[in-house]
Amino acid sequence: MPHLLALLALAAAWEAAARAGWVAPLLFPAPTVILDWLLASLRSGEMAEDLAASAQRLAMGVGPGVGLGLLAGLAMGLLPRLHRALDPVIAGLHPMPKVALLPLFLVLFGFGERAQVVPVALVAFFPTAIAGAVAVRSIDPLLWDVARNYGAGRLMLLRRLVLPGSWPMLRAGIRLSLNAAIVVLISVEMLTGSDGLGGAVWQSWQTMRVEQLYGTLLVVATLGIVFNRCLGR
Amino acid sequence: MGLAFCLIAALPGAARAERVKLVVLPFLSQAPIFIALEEGLFAEEGITIEPVALSSSHLAVPGLMTGDLDAAIPQASPALFNAVARGGRARLVASGVVLAPGECSYAAFYGTGLTMAELTSGQPRSLRISAEPNAFEGFLVDLLRQRPGAERLQVSFREMPVAAQQSALGAGALDLAFLSEPWVARLDQAGIGRVAVGGEHLLPGGQFTALMFSERMLADGQALGRRFLRAYRAALARYNAGKTPRNLEILARATRLPPELLARACWPSMPVDARLQLDSLMTYQQWLRQRQLIDRVLTPGELVAEIAP
Amino acid sequence: MRIALSGLRLDYPGAAGPVRAVDGLDLEVAPGEFLGLIGPSGCGKSSVLAMLAGLRAPSAGSIDFPGWTGRRPPRRLMAFQDHGLLPWLSLLDNVAFGLEAQGVSRAARQARAREMLCRLGLADFAATRPDQLSGGMRQRAALARLFVAEAEAMLLDEPFCALDAQTRMLLQQELLDLWSGTGRSVVYVTHDIEEALLLCDRVVVLSARPCRVIAEITVPFARPRRILGRPPPEVTELRWRIWEMLAPARHTDVVPAPAPEVAPAMAPAA
Incomplete structure (x- = not known):
């Protein structure tokens, strides 16, 4: 509730400033203008289309990205030798700007959806993988002793010890993955001028209709909040 | 020469040396700016340039409108028209x-062998074109489709970074890419293909880029703007001398292009009289308006400030 | 089930070469015996237990189960100093953990775990997570997990040392009640002489590191025992005997001998 009040206060102040002409309306249109645009685009179905296109790409990228990150992270957490082998590779590849490689991906993956989804998957992979590896290794060694002593088999170790024990950190990793994926997806959509939320952002700059930018970013923010809720606290 | 410069610097006009924030884009289309800078033409008018480096003229539009930037040579775009329409x-x-x-195409649809004759043969054909559908090139695509014999062209837009276009054309993933120099020359050099349709065939006399001033340049009876424009015109005159060694030298430095590529490239036409092609700006706006990309069509009076010489 | 330890040795890598934690330990645990291991802190008692449990491989020597005919080695389950309950599982699932590992069906293991929780007065907390319970309740749940799994031998590593005196006495009594009549062997590690004498049939006194047997003492205290009852006078006398035996070890504790476990962490970074 306090969040909402703070948000409303900010919006009211912005509205007043925009109406009084204290801020350039070209760059900071009044919240009501933004809201008008957002409602119109929701009504026309334009936003739904963009959202659906982005959500689909996000799912196609985040699914394999987080999935493989999870597997790689757990494997690295469980197998110290694998961790020693892969850790420097991950350390080297993680900071690579995936968007900078977009032209290459376009060539390699055939200039279609796949090429747009690959950087999203890549960027989603790393935080989950890194968090997974750390999460597994941070499980209390005593609990490993308990589980082994009581004769837990591999499946039970995974189900009763490894997954629940690494979940809090893993969840943080997945959250970072999702957010990074959204950022990269929007950048990719801007660069490839496709449909989707990034396309809407790009179009807003192409036409200097900044209310479209803010409206779209509001939807992006909502997306972030929804994902966070889905992952639990 | 040096003496003359010192004399000018000592003149009262130079004492009023005014700073102008000028957007500098590393493109051939910005040639007059580079020439004016290198030849000291701005300095002769008592103007000190604060260059602002940007990668795209899109980025210059908000700053020009709010007055945070003073001058730039942006592309005519829906952003530019809407920004003016919105105050x-x-x-x-x-x-x-x-x-x-003329004899060469500065901006063109580039293909691996397609010709204008083939495109307007009346045959149904689906084209994958790398171009922004909502920008000037989208307008050109529509003009192409309005050509007699091109009615049955099916166009799908594939936008991609320019770096990917070459491979896409080579791989057959694209039929046409909208390019401007030096990319046309580069792709020619790489043996990728050739120009299918030059922009100048689709919209002869089309205004592609234009010099734009912020409010400050137009204030006080356009005093500062007039001085800037004098330097700009002088630079245009030198530019129109063509690919002289001096021009080549200046532009090679400014665009960081290899001199041999620059010598081969099609240098864009920039009329020495600097007169704006208002007709093309109006038809472009009408096209944008039809597609709901601009709020309204601006009159020439709203869009253009006449500066008396 | 009988357990025979012979020539048991454990070395682990230290900063200045291998450190010997256990040195040539010979020991036998009789079937159904409640055996105490007592020694100064850090002497390697826990290492002996970990080897007994199969969690750590001895560097030399052997652990045998003479007369054991089962296909698999007998199960030796531990109760840990720091309860070792899984924080994300309910008490019921924690108690049923050993049964689940044995492949007991969900319904059966939950019934047995519930019964054990009832017996220990934890019935109301079956669905509770360990972190919402007191230290005593957690340790009680750990005992429940241990006993419900019905291992051939039970190994307890100072399970009550972090509890207050009253709770400790209650749990000591509960431990005896749970164990009596099971006929299972227990090895109970402690550094508390009194506790060892109250619980055990026999107490093995161990030296400071490396761990060696100093003495084996049979406790003349009839069962069933009541913790709150007064132990016979000879037991009280034994206290002092063991105390004296441990005196040299206490001395070496005082002398700042390089403690190998701590040394690497404390050494200044080169």
Whole structure:
């Protein structure tokens, strides 16, 4: 509730400033203008289309990205030798700007959806993988002793010890993955001028209709909040 | 020469040396700016340039409108028209690149062998074109489709970074890519293909870029703007001398292009009189309006500020 | 089930070469015996237990189960100093953990775990997570997990040392009640002489590191025992005997001998 009040206060102040002409309306249109645009685009179905296109790409990228990150992270957490082998590779590849490689991906993956989804998957992979590896290794060694002593088999170790024990950190990793994926997806959509939320952002700059930018970013923010809720606290 | 410069610097006009924030883009279309800078033409007018480096003229539009930037040579775009329609104070003042029919194409649809004759043969054909559908090139695509014999062209837009276009054309993932120099020359050099349709064929005399001033340049009876424009015109005159060693030297340095590529490239037409092609700006706006990309069509009076010489 | 330890040795890598934690330990645990291991802190008692449990491989020597005919080695389950309950499982699932590992069906293991919780007065907390319970309740749940799994031998590593005196006495009594009549062997590690004498049939006194047997003492205290009852006078006398035996070890504790476990962490970074 306090969040909402703070948000409303900010919006009211912005509205007043925009109406009084204290801020350039070209760059900071009044919240009501933004809201008008957002409602119109929701009504026309334009936003739904963009959202659906982005959500689909996000799912196609985040699914394999987080999935493989999870597997790689757990494997690295469980197998110290694998961790020693892969850790420097991950350390080297993680900071690579995936968007900078977009032209290459376009060539390699055939200039279609796949090429747009690959950087999203890549960027989603790393935080989950890194968090997974750390999460597994941070499980209390005593609990490993308990589980082994009581004769837990591999499946039970995974189900009763490894997954629940690494979940809090893993969840943080997945959250970072999702957010990074959204950022990269929007950048990719801007660069490839496709449909989707990034396309809407790009179009807003192409036409200097900044209310479209803010409206779209509001939807992006909502997306972030929804994902966070889905992952639990 | 040096003495003359010192004399000028000592003149009262130089004492009023004014700073102008000028957007500098590393493109051939910005040639007059580079020439004016290198030849000291701005300094002769008592103007000190604060260069602002940007990667795309899109980025210059908001700053021009709010007055945080003073001058730039942006592409005519829906952003520019909407910004003015929504109270932006910047105005077009002089011509930049014009798509002029001549011996070469500065901006063109590039293909791996397609010709204008094939495109307008009346045959149904689906084209994958790398171009922004909502920008000037989208307008050109529509003009192409309005050509007799091109009615049955099916176009799908594939936008991609320019770096990917070459491979896409080579791989057959694209039929046409909208390019401007030096990319046309580069792709020619790489043996990728050739120009299918030059922009100048689709919109002869089309205003591609134009010089734009912020409100400050137009204030006080356009005093500062007039001085800037004098330097700009002088630079245009030198530019129109063609690929002289001096021009080549200046532009090679400014665009960081290899001199041999620059010598081969099609240098854009920039009329020495700097007169804006208002007709093309109006038809472009009408096209944008039809597609709901601009709020309204601006009159020439709203868009352009006439600066008396 | 009988357990025979012979020539048991454990070395682990230290900063200045291998450190010997256990040195040539010979020991036998009789079937159904409640055996105490007592020694100064850090002497390697826990290492002996970990080897007994199969969690750590001895560097030399052997652990045998003479007369054991089962296909698999007998199960030796531990109760840990720091309860070792899984924080994300309910008490019921924690108690049923050993049964689940044995492949007991969900319904059966939950019934047995519930019964054990009832017996220990934890019935109301079956669905509770360990972190919402007191230290005593957690340790009680750990005992429940241990006993419900019905291992051939039970190994307890100072399970009550972090509890207050009253709770400790209650749990000591509960431990005896749970164990009596099971006929299972227990090895109970402690550094508390009194506790060892109250619980055990026999107490093995161990030296400071490396761990060696100093003495084996049979406790003349009839069962069933009541913790709150007064132990016979000879037991009280034994206290002092063991105390004296441990005196040299206490001395070496005082002398700042390089403690190998701590040394690497404390050494200044080169």
